[in-house]
Amino acid sequence: LVLVPGAGGTPAVAKLLLGNSGDLPRFYGQTGQRSTVHSIFVGWGQGATYGTPFAQLLQRSGPIPIFHVGTKGRNGKQAITPRKIANGAGDAYFVALNQAISAYGGLVYARLMAEMNHYENAYAAFRRDGASRGPQYSPEAHAKAFARFHVILHGGTRGALDAKLKGAGLPGYGGPDLPVNPPSKLQTIWTPLGGGLPSNAANAAENFYPGDAFTDLVGNDIYGTSAGWSAAANEALYRFARAHGITDGIDASDAELVN
Numbered sequence: 001l002v003l004v005p006g007a008g009g010t011p012a013v014a015k016l017l018l019g020n021s022g023d024l025p026r027f028y029g030q031t032g033q034r035s036t037v038h039s040i041f042v043g044w045g046q047g048a049t050y051g052t053p054f055a056q057l058l059q060r061s062g063p064i065p066i067f068h069v070g071t072k073g074r075n076g077k078q079a080i081t082p083r084k085i086a087n088g089a090g091d092a093y094f095v096a097l098n099q100a101i102s103a104y105g106g107l108v109y110a111r112l113m114a115e116m117n118h119y120e121n122a123y124a125a126f127r128r129d130g131a132s133r134g135p136q137y138s139p140e141a142h143a144k145a146f147a148r149f150h151v152i153l154h155g156g157t158r159g160a161l162d163a164k165l166k167g168a169g170l171p172g173y174g175g176p177d178l179p180v181n182p183p184s185k186l187q188t189i190w191t192p193l194g195g196g197l198p199s200n201a202a203n204a205a206e207n208f209y210p211g212d213a214f215t216d217l218v219g220n221d222i223y224g225t226s227a228g229w230s231a232a233a234n235e236a237l238y239r240f241a242r243a244h245g246i247t248d249g250i251d252a253s254d255a256e257l258v259n
Contacts, residue, residue: 037064037109043072044079048096055100058108066109066189069097069149071123078122081136082113086144088171094152095175101153101186102179111189112149115221116142117196117203125208130198139207144170147214150188155180168214183216191219195233205237209244218246 027035038061047054051074058065073079080090101108115121116139119128125137135141151164155178162172190210196203209215218241220234 037066040065040067041070042067043070043074045073045093047100048093050074054097055103058100058104062106064107064109066111068111068114071113082123082141082145083136086141086148086170091152091173091175094149095178098153098155098178098181101181102155107184108186109189110153110186111191112146113142114191115193116208117192117205119197126198126203128198130200142208143210146190146210150210150214152178153181153186153188187216189217189219190215191221194220194237206240212244215246
């Protein structure tokens with residue numbers, strides 16, 4: 001659901017973008033719905049060091065791909081931590097994603113470690129009982145990792161990228177100059193659960209926020225059976241997004257609402 005600022009700062013509905021994360025031709029054959037957005041999920045390094053090249057994954061997922069990057073590698077085990085991503089250990093992979101997005105040409109939505117405040121995820125900051133998983137997984141590490149993801153995927157010269165990262169208190173960039181992916185070609189989506197699991201102050205969504213300069217869209221995964229974050233918590237996250245000047249959004253699949 002795309003929202004745009006209206007009179008008096010009140011958002012107005014612009015249009016609905018339908019999408020799913022399954023087999024688009026099969027879905028069309030069964031329903032007649034032509035999906036605009038297609039969600040794909042990739043493990044760490046997928047499309048660059050193993051599997052179908054990322055550029056091909058995007059082509060298969062048009063017209064508007066939305067992809068999620070997790071931290072498990074091809075063997076299904078944790079390949080990298082949020083802190084290591086923040087410190088630059090994942091830059092080579094981000095470079096590959098940047099170049100593939102540029103080559104695609106159309107609009108792409110990008111997520112990194114979504115639902116980071118859900119204990120079931122391998123990269124989650126907290127366990128089910130509320131215990132911290134340590135500094136490698138802290139909310140701060142998540143926020144800085146997403147900031148790095150945002151900067152490198154949007155591209156620029158080596159010097160410009162280095163300056164942006166250092167300005168954010170992150171280690172510098174030592175890779176090549178990269179093609180620029182403007183908002184018309186790339187929008188990053190920071191997607192926590194509006195209501196964290198476990199539900200405690202330390203695991204609140206806003207603790208993971210990377211900052212206005214490093215976020216294009218704010219999102220929330222919505223599940224119809226879980227009113228705890230499908231209703232009041234979603235509205236709270238929406239208010240948070242508007243307070244930070246982020247008022248556009250997309251309902252990209254049957255499970256996600258991005259504000």
